[in-house]
Amino acid sequence: xxxxxxxxxxxxxxxxxxxxxxxxxxxxxxxxxxxxxxxxxxxxxxxxxxxxxxxxxxxxxxxxxxxxxxxxxxxxxxxxxxxxxxxxxxxxxxxxxxxxxxxxxxxxxxxxxxxxxxxxxxxxxxxxxxxxxxxxxxxxxxxxxxxxxxxxxxxxxxxxxxxxxxxxxxxxxxxxxxxxxxxxxxxxxxxxxxxxxxxxxxxxxxxxxxxxxxxxxxxxxxxxxxxxxxxxxxxxxxxxxxxxxxxxxxxxxxxxxxxxxxxxxxxxxxxxxxxxxxxxxxxxxxxxxxxxxxxxxxxxxxxxxxxxxxxxxxxxxxxxxxxxxxxxxxxxxxxxxxxxxxxxxxxxxxxxxxxxxxxxxxxxxxxxxxxxxxxxxxxxxxxxxxxxxxxxxxxxxxxxxxxxxxxxxxxxxxxxxxxxxxxxxxxxxxxxxxxxxxxxxxxxxxxxxxxxxxxxxxxxxxxxxxxxxxxxxxxxxxxxxxxxxxxxxxxxxxxxxxxxxxxxxxxxxxxxxxxxxxxxxxxxxxxxxxxxxxxxxxxxxxxxxxxxxxxxxxxxxxxxxxxxxxxxxxxxxxxxxxxxxxxxxxxxxxxxxxxxxxxxxxxxxxxxxxxxxxxxxxxxxxxxxxxxxxxxxxxxxxxxxxxxxxxxx
Amino acid sequence: xxxxxxxxxxxxxxxxxxxxxxxxxxxxxxxxxxxxxxxxxxxxxxxxxxxxxxxxxxxxxxxxxxxxxxxxxxxxxxxxxxxxxxxxxxxxxxxxxxxxxxxxxxxxxxxxxxxxxxxxxxxxxxxxxxxxxxxxx
Numbered sequence: 119x120x121x122x123x124x125x126x127x128x129x130x131x132x133x134x135x136x137x138x139x140x141x142x143x144x145x146x147x148x149x150x151x152x153x154x155x156x157x158x159x160x161x162x163x164x165x166x167x168x169x170x171x172x173x174x175x176x177x178x179x180x181x182x183x184x185x186x187x188x189x190x191x192x193x194x195x196x197x198x199x200x201x202x203x204x205x206x207x208x209x210x211x212x213x214x215x216x217x218x219x220x221x222x223x224x225x226x227x228x229x230x231x232x233x234x235x236x237x238x239x240x241x242x243x244x245x246x247x248x249x250x251x252x253x254x255x256x257x258x259x260x261x262x263x264x265x266x267x268x269x270x271x272x273x274x275x276x277x278x279x280x281x282x283x284x285x286x287x288x289x290x291x292x293x294x295x296x297x298x299x300x301x302x303x304x305x306x307x308x309x310x311x312x313x314x315x316x317x318x319x320x321x322x323x324x325x326x327x328x329x330x331x332x333x334x335x336x337x338x339x340x341x342x343x344x345x346x347x348x349x350x351x352x353x354x355x356x357x358x359x360x361x362x363x364x365x366x367x368x369x370x371x372x373x374x375x376x377x378x379x380x381x382x383x384x385x386x387x388x389x390x391x392x393x394x395x396x397x398x399x400x401x402x403x404x405x406x407x408x409x410x411x412x413x414x415x416x417x418x419x420x421x422x423x424x425x426x427x428x429x430x431x432x433x434x435x436x437x438x439x440x441x442x443x444x445x446x447x448x449x450x451x452x453x454x455x456x457x458x459x460x461x462x463x464x465x466x467x468x469x470x471x472x473x474x475x476x477x478x479x480x481x482x483x484x485x486x487x488x489x490x491x492x493x494x495x496x497x498x499x500x501x502x503x504x505x506x507x508x509x510x511x512x513x514x515x516x517x518x519x520x521x522x523x524x525x526x527x528x529x530x531x532x533x534x535x536x537x538x539x540x541x542x543x544x545x546x547x548x549x550x551x552x553x554x555x556x557x558x559x560x561x562x563x564x565x566x567x568x569x570x571x572x573x574x575x576x577x578x579x580x581x582x583x584x585x586x587x588x589x590x591x592x593x594x595x596x597x598x599x600x601x602x603x604x605x606x607x608x609x610x611x612x613x614x615x616x617x618x619x620x621x622x623x624x625x626x627x628x629x630x631x632x633x634x635x636x637x638x639x640x641x642x643x644x645x646x647x648x649x650x651x652x653x654x655x656x657x658x659x660x661x662x663x664x665x666x667x668x669x670x671x672x673x674x675x676x677x678x679x680x681x682x683x684x685x686x687x688x689x690x691x692x693x694x695x696x697x698x699x700x701x702x703x704x705x706x707x708x709x710x711x712x713x714x715x716x717x718x719x720x721x722x723x724x725x726x727x728x729x730x731x732x733x734x735x736x737x738x739x740x741x742x743x744x745x746x747x748x749x750x751x752x753x754x755x756x757x758x759x760x761x762x763x764x765x766x767x
Numbered sequence: 768x769x770x771x772x773x774x775x776x777x778x779x780x781x782x783x784x785x786x787x788x789x790x791x792x793x794x795x796x797x798x799x800x801x802x803x804x805x806x807x808x809x810x811x812x813x814x815x816x817x818x819x820x821x822x823x824x825x826x827x828x829x830x831x832x833x834x835x836x837x838x839x840x841x842x843x844x845x846x847x848x849x850x851x852x853x854x855x856x857x858x859x860x861x862x863x864x865x866x867x868x869x870x871x872x873x874x875x876x877x878x879x880x881x882x883x884x885x886x887x888x889x890x891x892x893x894x895x896x897x898x899x900x901x902x903x904x
Binding site for chain 1: 892
């Protein structure tokens with residue numbers, strides 16, 4: 119439909135000489151100035167604006183737009199067969215891109231805001247990748263002194279250089295390397311899951327080099343296009359030759375080696391799902407076991423050389439991910455630090471993206487959860503708050519730690535940061551290699567190597583995306599189902615205590631960076647560090663807490679909130695009168711130092727719901743930036759006694 | 768008249784119990800009968816059963832020449848089967864044990880058999896609780 123509309127609308131403007139009157143006096147759809155929801159950044163599109171209509175496009179609106187000098191109008195989103203109802207529900211059918219030539223874009227925005235049928239006028243601003251985009255090619259010298267092979271069956275030769283997957287505290291990586299400071303995925307691989315090809319992760323980023331020898335086997339493939347004719351939209355989804363995804367910048371083939379490209383998308387893809395156990399290169403979080411069973415990577419290219427990264431492109435890519443089967447979008451980008459400091463300000467200024475994200479989160483693409491999960495980088499400005507969109511309170515935003523299991527010098531922290539994962543870090547002593555950064559796949563066209571090191575919350579983000587994908591794979595395997603909200607809560611509470619080491623200062627080799635005062639990060643790194651094993655255990659189910667009747671006692675709630683439960687901010691407990699009576703609670707339960715106080719006087723069982731903030735001390739909202747609201751329902755079984763080991767006897 | 772009837776019924780019940788083949792196990796007999804794997808099938812106190820929670824408990828008592836070991840698998844609530852191991856001791860009909868982390872069981876139990884495949888464990892400390900296990904192996 120859309121291409122036809124697009125062409126016919128252009129033709130319409132050229133052929134017809136329609137005129138329209140814009141009533142500059144009366145404006146019923148809100149104040150004109152309020153309709154322009156953001157300010158034009160220096161990198162904003164100078165020739166286009168994004169508008170949202172109050173009702174579907176009609177001749178009258180077209181005429182009004184033409185009278186303002188609009189050159190063309192086209193739908194932002196490509197309608198997908200069978201999804202029309204959802205597109206309307208989330209307002210995607212009302213978004214249009216208008217382009218002009220030889221016209222003052224700010225004047226046009228002002229004029230558009232006077233049209234009653236337009237509710238929103240957005241400048242098409244640009245986001246930036248959450249990495250310095252510096253790649254250090256792999257030095258081809260894997261660590262062999264500390265064998266990791268004994269604990270896993272994977273034969274990927276560079277696995278021993280991936281501290282992010284198994285940190286052995288090797289001082290040659292960093293003299294301060296911290297054993298266990300990783301994502302704790304080995305046991306998951308060895309006994310639970312290594313991925314599932316039905317779970318698709320969309321890398322919304324630079325193009326992924328889909329024919330990379332360590333990625334090719336785990337690329338999502340659109341079989342109709344793969345088996346179709348070149349230059350033809352074989353599956354009729356509005357995109358031509360979208361075999362491994364699509365380039366939303368050029369509207370063409372996926373690319374990764376233009377001037378301005380860094381391999382950022384390929385690097386992120388490798389962290390999520392480079393093929394495991396193939397005797398080649400690296401291992402990845404959810405790359406399978408070498409039996410074609412890794413989660414799949416879809417390349418949704420929004421950066422192309424020096425182009426792209428704008429709201430229009432990002433929004434289109436996110437909708438495509440939803441329509442074509444992705445369950446997770448891994449988004450290692452964000453807006454300039456401080457551009458938005460509340461959920462409300464982001465939502466109102468980036469409605470087109472927000473509508474696309476909402477649509478994605480509502481699209482069910484697997485049997486496990488009832489929608490999609492968005493994961494974003496928290497940003498690399500070293501700011502005490504996350505960048506948006508990741509900072510949205512209901513989106514998972516990932517900060518970064520280094521091989522020393524401490525915050526990195528670049529990571530954002532504080533409100534909006536939900537969890538922390540390995541991001542790699544330069545300048546850690548002895549700084550004789552680059553192994554303290556994150557090793558992953560890169561395009562050889564750029565670096566004469568298929569592997570390289572990068573750092574950034576951009577790298578932390580796909581670790582969490584991969585673990586979410588592993589979680590969905592495992593849930594599918596054992597037949598569990600969840601809501602999106604519940605699954606996100608499981609993810610952000612599958613965390614280890616990250617605050618216990620926030621003491622003293624962190625210094626850099628040769629003073630390459632000023633020391634970090636670690637106390638500044640205390641309670642500001644989300645719920646703690648992501649732990650793949652903990653997530654799998656939560657997916658299996660969390661046992662009831664056992665309590666003894668007649669005792670005042672404090673119950674450990676870390677099985678529900680992670681080992682950093684002591685650091686979380688708790689906002690309340692709900693328990694019904696019936697449940698209180700069931701175990702004879704004469705005093706209200708409360709949380710202190712991460713433990714649940716109860717005084718049951720009767721044998722029985724009860725459920726209560728504990729509310730907490732996933733990252734930071736305040737919830738994000740229309741007027742604030744903050745953490746995610748998380749709730750855990752806790753079951754308590756009260757008997758006349760309890761064993762300290764937790765056993766039944 | 769009604770009281771007399773109740774007393775008669777009670778008397779007959781007591782006699783029936785005394786004359787029935789209810790096994791009065793010696794310690795050796797009890798020890799032998801205890802070996803095997805048991806599944807919790809019922810538990811109650813005088814006032815309340817444990818509400819809505821699904822509780823699955825399997826205990827395997829393993830005899831040994833020097834120590835007796837047990838393997839306890841439990842799923843309390845919506846969780847997975849969690850395994851605990853340790854050692855156990857039977858003294859007369861008093862069953863006690865220690866988990867492998869060195870902590871003692873939360874209670875000591877009086878054990879009795881209603882038949883070869885049905886075991887009753889009653890707590891001795893605190894409010895009386897009675898657990899019925901069926902042999903599964």
